[in-house]
Amino acid sequence: MVHISDGVLPPTMLAAGFVLTAVLLYSSLKGVKAEEIPKISLITAALFVASLVHFPIGPTSVHLIMNGLAGILLGRRAYAGVFVALTLQAVFFQHGGITVLGVNTFNIGLPALLAWQIFEHRRGLKTPRREVVFGGLAGGLAVLTSVLMVSLELLAMGEEFREISILVIGVHLPVVLIEAVVAGGAAGLLVNVKPEMLSGSRNRTSEVH
Amino acid sequence: MSHFDLEECFRLESPIHCWEARARVLSILVLIFSVALAGDIPKALAGLAVALLLIVISRLPLDHVARFMKWPALFLLPFVIILPFTTSGDPLFSISAIAPSAQGLSTGLLFFIRGLAAALLALLIVATAPFTVTIRALRDMGLPGSLEQIFLFAYRYIFLLNEELTTMSRSMDSKGFIKRSDFKTARILSLSLAMLLIRSYERAEEVFLAMISRGYTGTIHVGSRREIGMDDILKCFLVLSAAIGIQAL
Known part of the structure; x- marks a missing residue:
């Protein structure tokens, strides 16, 4: 439910979502180089495929969102990645929708940028496990922020949406913890095995030209 | 058929499949917005009827289409179930303190119908042409x-x-x-x-x-596009009329 479906939000919110997403997309893709495209596309595809990975929670299961990991890997390009991933999810999976693309990208993409900024602060910590710690923080907080944004938007529609807003938060609290562990673990492995994949690291392919 | 086998549908032949890509994408996008912004249940039902009619015309296998609709139905169902109990209004029935309101049910159903119709139309965009053709049209x-x-x-x-x-x-x-x-x-x-x-x-x-x-410099050359013909314009006219009609109902 972190993807809001078509048909739920009022026109003013949809319009605001498209305007904000257009501005952030422009900023995200400004100065993008040809050699960055494969990496952005790969992480975008990973975001899409991540929604196929289910984690068991008692009798039910939840799927991963991975916007924190997208921020950790792509930096400011993450917003464009989220936009493309959500468009593909909307048309191929019917998760979310076309008219809510602006709002959903804002809800998931802005926290991805927040995750990138949190992860950038790892350089201040002098411990070999700093990528795990900051990766976990970034991954968990990105999902938490997304969930809170969705809840606030639903709440802004009226008092009658209060219970649904609470339900959205409740359902996603386990996802926050799982994503923190997954993003922290993944960042820890990546820094040891393939550090150039992390945001801010020098991309080897850029040396081609 | 899984979500990744949509390409099987591209081989089907229908008036939607042979519709010029730009005309098809733009017309269906306009229709999606019209359906998603339908102001009441009759308008939303009209939108759903148009979406179903287009699905039938496109000859997409209906059992597969139904499977694709599982997720939007699952996401939208909480609104139908919860809103009657959280919205104040005329009670549908009353059992001790439980009195679901007609207004809440109406809002929940409106969201459900609009969402389902829009999802059907979104599927129609990607299931009736190769993805490269659709992206080229958007480009x-x-x-x-x-x-x-x-x-x-x-x-x-x-x-x-x-x-x-x-x-x-x-x-x-x-x-x-x-x-x-x-x-x-x-x-x-x-x-x-x-x-x-x-x-x-x-x-x-x-x-x-x-x-x-092999000479990649940042641009990908996709095959040439065909010109928009009279039959494409006629299909645009029909779909855009439906989009306007839904809002004018």
Whole structure:
């Protein structure tokens, strides 16, 4: 439910979502180089495929969102990645929708940028496990922020949406913890095995030209 | 058919399949917005009827279409169930303190019908032409070149990653890995996802270097587009009339 479906939000919110997403997309893709495209596309595809990975929670299961990991890997390009991933999810999976693309990208993409900024602060910590710690923080907080944004938007529609807003938060609290562990673990492995994949690291392919 | 086998549908022949890409994408997008913004249940039902009619005309297998609708139905159902109990208004019935309101049910049903109709139309866009053709149409309508390329590359990588993920899951299953609701499962999943990313990244790098050696400079040339004919304009007219009609009801 972190993807809001078509048909739920009022026109003013949809319009605001498209305007904000257009501005952030422009900023995200400004100065993008040809050699960055494969990496952005790969992480975008990973975001899409991540929604196929289910984690068991008692009798039910939840799927991963991975916007924190997208921020950790792509930096400011993450917003464009989220936009493309959500468009593909909307048309191929019917998760979310076309008219809510602006709002959903804002809800998931802005926290991805927040995750990138949190992860950038790892350089201040002098411990070999700093990528795990900051990766976990970034991954968990990105999902938490997304969930809170969705809840606030639903709440802004009226008092009658209060219970649904609470339900959205409740359902996603386990996802926050799982994503923190997954993003922290993944960042820890990546820094040891393939550090150039992390945001801010020098991309080897850029040396081609 | 899985979500990744939509390409099987491209081979079907129907008036939607042979509709020129730009005209088809633009008309259906306008219809999606009209349906999603329908102001009341009769308008939303009219939108759903138009969406179903287009699905029937497109000859997409109906059982597959129904399977694709599972997720929007699941996401929208909480509104139908919860809103009658949280919205004040005329009670539908009353059992002690439980009195669901007609207004709440009406809002929930409106969301449900609009959402389902819009999802059907979104499926229609991608199931009636190869994805490259749809993206090319969007490029012709102003999609930035960088986004076009991310769409095209990402679409291909999805198949690659899904294949890798399936192999990895099979390998983990064969080693006795069982997903549980615990920290260890989350940790193993994180390492698997990171390895999946690393493997795919290395393959992506190789593909990129191969592309450079073949003269890639940042633009992809997709096949030429066909001109918009009178029959395409007629289909646009019909669909756009339906979009306006839904709002004017």
